[in-house]
Structure formats: structure tokens, C-alpha cells
Amino acid sequence: MTCPEELDPVRLLTPRAREVLAAARVVLERDGWDTLTMRSLADELGIAAPSLYKHFASKDALRTQLIALALKEFGEGVRPVSGVAALVRAYRDVAAAHPQLYRLATSGSLDRDALPPGLEDWSGSPFLEATGDPHRAQALWAAAHGMVILELDGRFPTGSAPEATWDELVTHFG
Amino acid sequence: MTCPEELDPVRLLTPRAREVLAAARVVLERDGWDTLTMRSLADELGIAAPSLYKHFASKDALRTQLIALALKEFGEGVRPVSGVAALVRAYRDVAAAHPQLYRLATSGSLDRDALPPGLEDWSGSPFLEATGDPHRAQALWAAAHGMVILELDGRFPTGSAPEATWDELVTHFG
């Protein structure tokens, strides 16, 4: 399922800015946000770093666009499923497929004013649909996020089986 | 309840190193890890930045000590409780009391070889005691962590009531 047109964060970007954004995704996923620099991004594009500022006003503006893009894509990746078990499975998979983008989109502060209005809510709405209750939805999302981020950060003790823990989580919320 | 002597990460530090560590906590909680620099830490102590290297070999070594200290203190803060509801409540409170230390200790990669052996397990053992099952414990911890970190990062939509979500979580695991 696709994101509504009016929520698509890319809709107002120039074609070249979209290319820059796509390259930023590549570098982000390869190096992580902290080591993505305007210089490394420019290298990826084969241009000089100062040229980037013709397309994005600052590195932070680029970050906001990446986050918006992530909200859109994660929302799309999780939407076609129904039921708590399938939702949780899809959430885990989409995060694992783009770990650095997931981390960027869900960690640290969020400048809501810079996002398309309604995008954040739309991105999380599958949890509401699957649970039928706002607080239940929020609790399930938080639990799934905790699992994902601890797994991405390698925080579960070595040798532990996350699969069984995921099953446990689904059981409690199923 | 206090941490076993042999797990206390501070036990091998010189008195002066402990003072440096204490100052690092202050600066960390005030500025966050990314903006804690060797210079700002030195300023807090009223000494010059290079002097710090007499006590800690690198900034990363300092980070490891802070994380170990956090594991000890969070373990102590959560241990005297029994039952899922009280555990979750204590976990939330101890994180909220030292948000930046919590973030440092639970986010990003962890160099386990640099920690006192057994400290990490000891820190998490209250979850095992409260649930009686390893996977249940892990799921509860992940859910609680997800709630805490999203709350600290201001990721719940404005106007939403985290209290009710916390209650929801306790209900499912209670």
C-alpha cells in the first residue's frame, strides 16, 4: 500500500534533490549518520561538497528529509498486514532491511514542524488498526521498537535467542 | 540493595580518577554524550584537557566506565522491588532521574570485554526474578526500554498520555 500523495515528503523536491537524497540513503546505510559527512555524500555523487548546499540548506535539513522518507517507507512496508503477529513480523523485517535509516528515524529528537502534517500519525496507524485501542497501540509499538533497537545495537546477551523473545511479545499482545 | 563488591566498576580506579568520573557524570547529564568533550570535562574540573589522559587513556575508556557505573546504579535502583508493576515503575523512575546516563548505557554498541564479567547480567537480573522466565524477562525489558527511550526522546505524539500506555504494558505482562 502506498502513502497518500499529500503526505509524500519527496513531492516538493527537485529531481536533482531526489538524487542527492537517494545517495544520502546509500551513504547512511553504509556508514551511519554520524559518519555521513557532506564531503562523503558529495564523494558518493561525484561532486564537490559545497554543491550540496544548492539542494539542501544544511545537513540537518537533509536529516529531516531522510526521516520523512523513512516514515513513509516504513508505513508502507507495514501497512498491508493485518493482525498483531503479522504486524510485528513486518515491523521487524522492515527495520532489519534498513537498520541505519530505522535508527535515524526513531532515535533522538524529532522536528515535527518540518514534517508533512499527518505523516507521523499515518506511519504509526497500522498499530492502531491492529490493536483497536490507542494505548494498546502505543504500548505495542514501544515494545516492538525496544526489541528492534536492542537487537540492532547487539544488546541482547550473546547466545540468547531473540526469536523466542519476539514470540513472547506477540503472545502478550496477541 | 547494593552491587556485589567484585562487580563494582569503580573498585580499581584511583581516587582522582573517581573524581574525574563524577565530573563526567555531571557534564554528561547536562550536555549529553556527543557534546561532552575532553575540553568541557576539563573545564568542569578546573584543569586542562590533556591532564585527563593521566587518568583515562581515551574518551572511549571514559565512556566504558560511565556505562559500567550506570549498569551498577540502575541495577541497584531496580533491585529492591518485587512484582512486574513495581519493577517497571522503578525502571522508569531510575531512567528518568538520569536520562543521559540511561541513554549512554543503553544505546549504541557495547564493548562487553571492557566490563566487569557478570555486571551486565546482574544488572538485568531483576527482570528474570520478576517474570521467572528468560524470554519473558527479555521481552519485558525490551518493552520497558522502548517506552523509556521513546519517552526520553519525546517520540510519543504531543498530548498523548504515557501513563495509560505504561499501565497497558503492565497489564499485558502482569
Added chain:
DNA sequence: GTCTATACTCCGATAGAC
């Protein structure tokens, strides 16, 4: 244990020509 001096690297961002 602290100091001064400093090396070295990297960063985001701007100015102005083409």
C-alpha cells in the same frame, strides 16, 4: 598530577566565478 604548546584531522558552511 598539572601545565603549555601544539600536532593533526576533520567538520559544516560561505563566497564568488563559471
Added chain:
DNA sequence: GTCTATCGGAGTATAGAC
């Protein structure tokens, strides 16, 4: 839309004297 040149700053860390 891209370039070159550059600013201004920050960061970790080392060397060596006291």
C-alpha cells in the same frame, strides 16, 4: 548546478617541562 578556495571552528590526543 558545479567548481575552487577558504573560513572558522572543533575535536582527540601527544610531547615534554614542572
